Amino acid sequence: MQEVILVKLGEIVLKGLNRRTFEDRLLKNIRRRIARAGNFEVYSMQSTIYIEPKDEDADIDEAEERISKIFGVIGYARACVCEKDMDAITKMAPEYLNDTLAGFKTFKVESKRADKKFPLGSMEISREVGAALLRANPHISVDVHNPEITVRVEIREKAAYIHGETKPGAGGIPVGTGGKAAILISGGLDSPVAAWMMAKRGVELTAIHFASPPYTSERAHEKVVALLKKVGEYAGRMDMITVPFTEIQEQIRDNCPEELATVIMRRFMMRAAERIARERECSALITGESLGQVASQTIQAIACTDAAANMPVFRPLIGSDKSEIVTLAHRIDTYDISIEPYEDCCTVFTPKHPRTRPTLNVVEAAEQKLDVEQLLKNCLEKTEIRHL
Template identity: 30%
Template structure:
């Protein structure tokens, strides 16, 4: 007899083995956290559901199986899960009839096997006995039984007279429920490494807030907000992560002016650590998390990491310290942020010629004596804070590619052919054809806005959008040259004044 439930779909959830090995009181605490996180994720997905504890597992009864499976697949603490094909009551004979009804077409002309998991203490038959009985009922329809590598695997969890039939056992993310291991601050740049590092801390049960040290202006910030939003929406169920955005341009200017170039990379990282530690102090975070992998860049040698660690007054955690780049990118693909992270340019390389691969704490401390640390303090105090679950699509969308006013200090780029540029252009505008502009992007700074124009505003819009995707704050002047001539009636004549 089929068991009717309030909702049409049931999903069995198996808890991560590490949770089951804990002492009873600890296990109960972890299970409560998992249930709470899953409930919040399902509610955020906007579906109807019940969560039921059953024989050391959980069941989600829901009206929308697809959405529920998506939430469960990204909830830490879940070892595996199975969408149930049917729940049958009535003992072995009823189970045999149900198996034939459910799976006779599925096993036709295929090899198959049956696996039974007995739950609870009421066991009229052993698992092997049930497998033989149910498997035997399906034998007339199939090619043959194959216990080692079947084309179809039929499974059932049996508790008393109840059997939960399914064919899929899907691996979950494992780990611990987020929130049971305290709070950490992740220094996030938007690249592959820091995002993956944050994910690994979440998997071990730590809540994550984020500190972003912005080295390249508004477009870069929007890209990092978007990446952090995707990470949190997908994986931070049960928490309320925040992103602290700190303008680091004045900090960079200070260290460039007052320290030797060979030490810039190390000093920049020390300033980032100081910023992260200050935010951690505000919110009571227990550790600083980075995406550093040993030897990946000059600041990540053992010598330089030792020098950088000096400024942190909380533990520094590096989940990726032994990873290679290929593994990190593979993990980013699984997490769902790889396509966004690959658009993030390298901003931290202040000195690309001869960055130091070895340093001493005393040497760097001496270099820093000329710096003005009130600059960093002021930038941290004035940081912008995003609550990631309150961030909207409008917040993370790139600015409209079109603009009707030219921002102060904007660089104006004329996208006309050179002959038309000579006939008329806005005073001070630099002439770049489309090809020349794309080939010259690396020569352009990312710390100030750009306004592009062309005869009709169409080609400049395409180029501005490409620049935005590359991390520049770029716009196309709406209305093109016709509108600009009203704004600048003297045009190129102003160049001569």
């Protein structure tokens, strides 16, 4: 019995004259992401992407798992391939679906006749397949209004395809269609979720992490690597650039008012991240900030931070509360890693009483005691790149 995976497209179908560009990118992403699962043929026909194993070593289970995390896929189904003949279809349907139906009490059949040359209409196909399934499964009954499971028969150009429920995909649009941006990534809950959200909108990511040894440990660094690998299951390949930040933080601590330390630190992060982003042809920065969550995330503090950057800064979590962020972290499997008790540079120099409503002129005056350009030059000369 031959099995394939049928991939359903989401908002790609609404892209008008640009649709082909989005489909081509999705096909490319699928081929790359399932390559480790074996030899598959991947092609598009009639608004569906077909993924066909080409030899016995192709692992369709692994391919299915990988497809579930590819942005641009709204749904997918594992289906058996059948000759376009009603006798063959009614014989194949029970053989393929009996184990699936064993756990249900009600079902219905929906048919799609994309090949209009097929002699029976959709209603007739559904009726005959439903009758065959009832004969093979006397424990189950038909419920066309509220079935526990829907069986689908698709009569397409090359063959007929029989499958159960279509599973939800990751949604969004294919990574690589939304440009490039740099995500400022820490070991907390928020920034990995922000990275995932922007990748869902087609953005190709570069990750920038600020480390402050010896205040931050190698285990804290590896925690960030682990988080990015989880995000990468959806976002695809990315580079992680680690910026040594100790000197800058010590200079801020020693020369600037304590209540302004966090906002000045974040302004340095923006400056450094922007320079890295431009070198890597990124058009924007991304952070995991949520309005009002901490002192550095008030409107006034964010305005002071953004004044140090000369490119757009995206904050996909800006209107989210913590419970919503936690829910998404569980969904993408970053939560347990994020709560591991390893410090990051944003917390080791946290002032006791940060100013929640800083003004730009006061912050810029405080920075006059620092050699901004030399400090940036020193840290950017020592960055490390890790390919994930």
